[in-house]
Amino acid sequence: MPIAFEKVSHVYSTGTPYEFKALDGVDLAFTEGRMTAVIGRTGSGKSTLVQHLNALLLPSEGTVRVLDREITAGSTPKGLKKLRGDVGLIFQFPEYQLFEETVLKDVSFGPKNFGASEEDARKRAKQALRLCGLEEQYDERSPLELSGGQKRRAAIAGVLAMDPKVLVLDEPTAGLDPRGTEEMMKLFRTLNKKNNKTIIIVTHDMEQVFQYCDEVVVMADGKVAAHMSTDEFFADSSVCRGLGILPPAIIRTCDALREAGFDIPKEIRTSAALAKCVAQQVRRHG
Amino acid sequence: MGSFVLGKYIALDSPVHRLDPRAKIVAMLAMLIAIFIPAGWYGYAVLFAAVAGVILLSKLSFTFIWKSMKPMLFMMVFLFIMNCFVIRTGEVLVTVGKISIYSGAVMQTLYIIVRLLLMIMITTCLTATTKPLDMTLGIEDLLKPASRIGVPGHEIAMLISIALRFIPDLIEETTRIMKAQESRGVDMKEGKFSEKISAILSLIVPLFVSAFQRADDLANAMEARGYAPGEKRTRYKVLKMRVWDWLTVIGANALLAGTIVIARFL
Amino acid sequence: MAAVEVKNLTFSYDGRTNAVEDVTFSVEPGAYCTIVGRNGSGKSTVAKLIAGLLDRKSGEILIEGIPLQKSNLLELRSRIGIVFQNPDNQFIGSTVRDDIAFGLENHCVPQEEMDGIIERFASEVGMSRYLDSEPARLSGGQKQRVAIAGVLAMHPDILIFDEATSMLDPQGKDRIKQVIRDLHKDHALTILSITHDIEEVGMSDQVVLLDQGKLVISDTPEAVFSSEERIRRTGLDVPFSLKLVKELRRYGVKVDPVLQTDMLVEELCRLRLKK
Numbered sequence: 071m072p073i074a075f076e077k078v079s080h081v082y083s084t085g086t087p088y089e090f091k092a093l094d095g096v097d098l099a100f101t102e103g104r105m106t107a108v109i110g111r112t113g114s115g116k117s118t119l120v121q122h123l124n125a126l127l128l129p130s131e132g133t134v135r136v137l138d139r140e141i142t143a144g145s146t147p148k149g150l151k152k153l154r155g156d157v158g159l160i161f162q163f164p165e166y167q168l169f170e171e172t173v174l175k176d177v178s179f180g181p182k183n184f185g186a187s188e189e190d191a192r193k194r195a196k197q198a199l200r201l202c203g204l205e206e207q208y209d210e211r212s213p214l215e216l217s218g219g220q221k222r223r224a225a226i227a228g229v230l231a232m233d234p235k236v237l238v239l240d241e242p243t244a245g246l247d248p249r250g251t252e253e254m255m256k257l258f259r260t261l262n263k264k265n266n267k268t269i270i271i272v273t274h275d276m277e278q279v280f281q282y283c284d285e286v287v288v289m290a291d292g293k294v295a296a297h298m299s300t301d302e303f304f305a306d307s308s309v310c311r312g313l314g315i316l317p318p319a320i321i322r323t324c325d326a327l328r329e330a331g332f333d334i335p336k337e338i339r340t341s342a343a344l345a346k347c348v349a350q351q352v353r354r355h356g
Numbered sequence: 357m358g359s360f361v362l363g364k365y366i367a368l369d370s371p372v373h374r375l376d377p378r379a380k381i382v383a384m385l386a387m388l389i390a391i392f393i394p395a396g397w398y399g400y401a402v403l404f405a406a407v408a409g410v411i412l413l414s415k416l417s418f419t420f421i422w423k424s425m426k427p428m429l430f431m432m433v434f435l436f437i438m439n440c441f442v443i444r445t446g447e448v449l450v451t452v453g454k455i456s457i458y459s460g461a462v463m464q465t466l467y468i469i470v471r472l473l474l475m476i477m478i479t480t481c482l483t484a485t486t487k488p489l490d491m492t493l494g495i496e497d498l499l500k501p502a503s504r505i506g507v508p509g510h511e512i513a514m515l516i517s518i519a520l521r522f523i524p525d526l527i528e529e530t531t532r533i534m535k536a537q538e539s540r541g542v543d544m545k546e547g548k549f550s551e552k553i554s555a556i557l558s559l560i561v562p563l564f565v566s567a568f569q570r571a572d573d574l575a576n577a578m579e580a581r582g583y584a585p586g587e588k589r590t591r592y593k594v595l596k597m598r599v600w601d602w603l604t605v606i607g608a609n610a611l612l613a614g615t616i617v618i619a620r621f622l
Numbered sequence: 623m624a625a626v627e628v629k630n631l632t633f634s635y636d637g638r639t640n641a642v643e644d645v646t647f648s649v650e651p652g653a654y655c656t657i658v659g660r661n662g663s664g665k666s667t668v669a670k671l672i673a674g675l676l677d678r679k680s681g682e683i684l685i686e687g688i689p690l691q692k693s694n695l696l697e698l699r700s701r702i703g704i705v706f707q708n709p710d711n712q713f714i715g716s717t718v719r720d721d722i723a724f725g726l727e728n729h730c731v732p733q734e735e736m737d738g739i740i741e742r743f744a745s746e747v748g749m750s751r752y753l754d755s756e757p758a759r760l761s762g763g764q765k766q767r768v769a770i771a772g773v774l775a776m777h778p779d780i781l782i783f784d785e786a787t788s789m790l791d792p793q794g795k796d797r798i799k800q801v802i803r804d805l806h807k808d809h810a811l812t813i814l815s816i817t818h819d820i821e822e823v824g825m826s827d828q829v830v831l832l833d834q835g836k837l838v839i840s841d842t843p844e845a846v847f848s849s850e851e852r853i854r855r856t857g858l859d860v861p862f863s864l865k866l867v868k869e870l871r872r873y874g875v876k877v878d879p880v881l882q883t884d885m886l887v888e889e890l891c892r893l894r895l896k897k
Contacts, residue, residue: 085419112761112791126535151541159539166529167536169561179558183541214565217662228540245707245788247660247818249857274791316792319862319883326887331894341862345869352893354874365716367756489716518714524758525710573711576675580704581714581772582728584696590730592723 071137073123073236073268074099078132078143079292080118092118094292095132100285105262105269107279107300109315110289116272119289120238123270124157125150137235155184158234162241164225168213173199173224176213180232191231198231199224202257219250226254230261236268237261243275251275255282280304280318288313305336320344363424363483363523371600372414372485377494379601383608384482390612391474395619400470402618406611407477414485424480428472436465483520492517493593511585518574526567533562623687624648625780625812626672631681633671640679640835641667647830647840651686651779654806654813656823656843659832660857665816666707668832669784672814673704686779700729703773704782707789709765713757718749721757722772729776743771747801763794770801781805783815795819820859824881831856843881 080093092115100106108116121127122134122141129143139153161167170176177195178188186194199209202223208216213224226242239258243251259282262269273279279286279300286303288296295313296303303309307325310317317325320341324334327344332351338344372380390403411421445460483491492513499509534544537558544555583589627648634640642664649655657665670676672683674695683690685698706712715721722740731739744750747767757765766786773781783802787795799822806813815822823829829846831838833856839846847853847864863886867879875893880886 087417111793121535124539126538151543154539154541159536161532161536161539164536166562166566167533167540167558168565169558179554180540183543219661232541245661245785247857248820248859250661314793316796323862323866323883323887326883327890330887330891332890341865341869342872345866345873345875348890349870349873349875351895352875352890353895365756487716487720489720517716521714521716521757570711573706573708574714576670577706577712577769578714578724579675580673580699580702580706581725582696582700582776583724584728587696587728588730589727590733592720592727592733592736594733 071102072099072135073102073137073270074135075119075122076133076135078122078129078134080115080122080127081130082118084130092292093122093129096292096294098287098294098297100268100270100287102268103262103266104284105259105271105282106285106287107283108270108272108287108289109274109276109279110295111314114289115292116289117240118292120159120240120270120272123236123238124154124159126159151184155232156234157236157238158229158232159238160226160229160240160242162244164229164242165213165218165221167225167228168221171212172210173204173213173216174209177224177228177231180228184232194231194233195227198227201230201261202227203253219246222246222250222254226257234267236270239269239271241272241274243273243278251278258282276310276315276318280321288315363480363520365487365520366416366420366484368415368485370413370415370485372410372481374600375485375604376595376597376601377486377490378497378595379597379604380482380486381491381494381498383604384478386605386608386612387478388475390615391471391478393612393615393619395615399615399618400474402614403474403611407474407481410481411477414481416481416484420484421477421480424484425473425476428476432465432469432472435468436461439465439468488517488520490593490595491520493591493595497595514585522570522574525570526563529566530559530563533559533566623651624684625651625653625686626814627682627684627687628668628672629682629684631668631671631683632679633667633676634679635667642671643835644681645832645835645837647837649812649814649828651812652806652810653827654825655815655828655830656826657814657816657830657832658818658823658858659838662834663832663856664835665832666784667835669704669782669814669816673702673782674699675704700776701778702780702782703776703778704784705766705769705773705786707785709762709769709789710757712769713765717754717756718744718760718768719753721768722775725772725776739775740771743775744768746774746805747771748797761791761794763790763797766790766794766798767801770798770805774805778811780812780814783813783817785816785818788818818859820861824861824863831858844879847879847881 075096075098078093078096079091082090082092096119108119110116118127122129123136125141125147128141131143133140133142136153137156141147168176170179174192174195177199178191181191181194204220204223204227208220213221216224243254246254255278258269258271261267271283283300285299287294304317304321307317307321324338324344327348328334332348334347338347393399411418439461440455440457443461443464444458446458446463448456449459449462450457495516496509496513499507499512503509538544542555542558547555629646631642631645632640633642645668657668659665667676671678674690685701688694688698690698713721714724719740722743723736726736726739741750744753747770749764749767749771752760752764787798790798802813805811817823824843826843828840829843830840831846838852838856847860853860861881863880863883866886867877870877877886877889880889
């Protein structure tokens with residue numbers, strides 16, 4: 071089923087001095103079952119783009135097709151609730167959406183809104199919490215007592231508990247420490263691979279894109295500047311640099327070594343492979 | 357993105373923007389008092405004309421003014437309905453079922469609505485053309501005489517300026533939390549009463565949590581930069597009344613006097 | 623005499639568990655010191671204690687040799703500038719100009735001198751063109767530059783950055799990092815930077831590593847990264863060059879553990895087989 075934009079534009083504050091065209095004729099189809107990164111500078115339209123996926127924003131022009139829904143500019147779509155259950159959207163700093171007295175209650179809030187029974191909602195909440203790495207001991211605690219990283223997990227569980235088919239994440243690791251970030255990204259990769267969820271992730275972190283994502287969508291000035299597989303995207307660092315993006319450390323190191331006269335094949339993706347390749351070209355000891 | 361415009365400063369360059377905030381505050385107070393003097397429709401016509409003149413001079417668009425009044429529409433309708441039940445003077449205009457609407461009710465409501473509109477227009481003229489910080493300075497200066505009797509003019513001014521500074525941020529935050537909860541299936545518009553309650557809670561609780569966080573950050577930032585309430589400090593902006601400022605004050609007070617005259621003699 | 627000296631510092635938010643416990647370290651004048659550790663390890667708390675924004679439970683803090691006390695708080699605080707994480711929540715004025723002026727007003731700088739100072743420091747951080755802009759019209763990175771200007775205008779000797787770049791996009795981050803480096807170089811300021819940015823850590827003179835409120839080590843980056851067990855235990859990220867060095871060793875290539883890629887490339891060039 072499609073997750074596609076057809077000639078979609080979005081204009082904020084139409085008819086005011088602050089009028090601003092955040093999306094400009096976007097044609098884009100996300101691939102189902104894959105993990106796609108949406109990158110681009112601040113103000114390039116990334117957040118506006120992803121908020122169309124669960125109809126929080128409606129197109130000013132064009133058509134958005136998400137799963138079995140079609141939303142065309144000018145129409146006033148009804149019954150968006152089902153779509154919001156199918157497309158779980160997680161905003162930046164999601165810990166700010168926690169509000170119930172206990173973690174479990176908060177995570178059950180979503181499923182209950184979508185008509186799950188109290189018991190069913192609790193069951194799904196517990197599953198989602200365990201999936202996000204929050205053990206049973208936290209279920210009855212107040213969200214306010216959790217640490218920053220745990221709050222983030224609880225908030226993400228709150229969306230996962232709705233069992234969405236598509237998971238959209240807006241900078242989910244902002245403000246987390248390196249290990250927290252790694253754990254979080256691994257969780258999303260598992261959800262994508264094992265639980266078969268389509269994942270769309272807005273990020274600034276090229277290391278994340280490089281390590282975890284299958285495809286890359288580059289936004290610039292409200293338009294799609296590039297859409298390709300991660301391998302293609304990083305195969306030639308000039309693509310990155312041309313877009314004003316600093317490539318991941320390994321790509322930069324490969325570039326620097328090539329410049330220094332080393333022969334580094336383009337397929338190198340891990341530090342182990344790079345080390346092996348370099349080792350063949352230098353004097354070894356012992 | 358900011359459809360809520362009440363109290364927002366609009367950066368333009370106009371004669372009204374350039375006025376001394378003290379002059380503007382005093383003029384606004386005079387005008388507000390004038391509104392509450394029952395000077396009849398003539399009085400209101402004069403006030404409307406004056407306010408419209410100020411709006412034109414300030415280069416603010418009328419759509420902007422209209423937008424600031426929009427949040428009050430609901431209240432106006434509510435007032436009208438209430439008045440229809442309560443006021444039974446004048447002639448019966450229409451009868452719907454058992455309820456009759458009297459001309460007194462319509463007139464009374466119109467009076468209130470006109471006053472409300474004028475109030476919003478006048479306050480908007482002030483807030484939209486005066487930078488929050490200038491406003492604070494103005495208030496601080498105007499309260500200076502009162503500090504002798506223990507009114508903490510500076511603290512009040514600082515409080516107001518910070519509140520004003522963070523209103524747009526809080527509105528943005530509200531939109532964000534609303535969207536986040538809508539993504540979790542909250543329906544802010546429809547739903548049963550109990551669902552509405554939880555919808556509102558899901559908005560209010562996070563908003564409070566984040567507001568406290570903000571307040572804490574802000575207090576730290578202010579303290580770190582050497583702010584200590586009650587300590588002596590210098591001031592970057594020094595206000596100076598010029599000819600136009602005095603004329604504004606005189607003009608507004610003349611208007612007030614005029615309304616009183618109309619109320620007494622016409 | 624150390625710029626900042628922290629002795630047996632202990633602090634608790636709730637009176638029961640210690641957020642900072644028995645932390646001791648000192649930072650030399652003019653040093654670029656990074657403070658690292660996981661979220662909740664007490665980094666920000668230490669910074670706030672040094673800036674006198676929190677009252678310590680026990681221990682001692684010396685700023686340029688003078689013990690920090692309630693009585694000299696305002697005086698010592700003026701020697702320390704601190705830039706916080708959230709760009710919005712530390713922008714106090716309604717324009718860039720007013721925001722920089724805020725600190726000057728608190729320090730009773732005469733009004734006639736303010737414009738000159740404001741313009742000078744705005745230009746120092748590249749914000750001269752935006753003096754009359756409101757915060758809503760500025761990017762996160764620009765707001766952080768204003769915050770730096772506001773702090774610099776008070777002529778501090780010590781600058782603390784509390785994850786000042788963590789909420790910015792890559793462009794904003796790079797710009798702020800550059801500004802900090804320039805300041806460190808040109809003004810001989812002592813820098814204390816709380817950061818997760820591994821490149822910044824690699825380039826610093828000194829690293830203070832905290833874990834669960836306790837000091838793990840305070841030393842050069844090379845020394846801090848020398849123990850793999852420590853890195854694993856404290857969840858510290860490792861510079862890519864170090865990861866590569868480790869892999870290279872597995873293939874029998876012995877290179878010194880260096881923290882910057884260009885140094886590693888240089889080293890490898892020396893070892894390169896002449897063809």
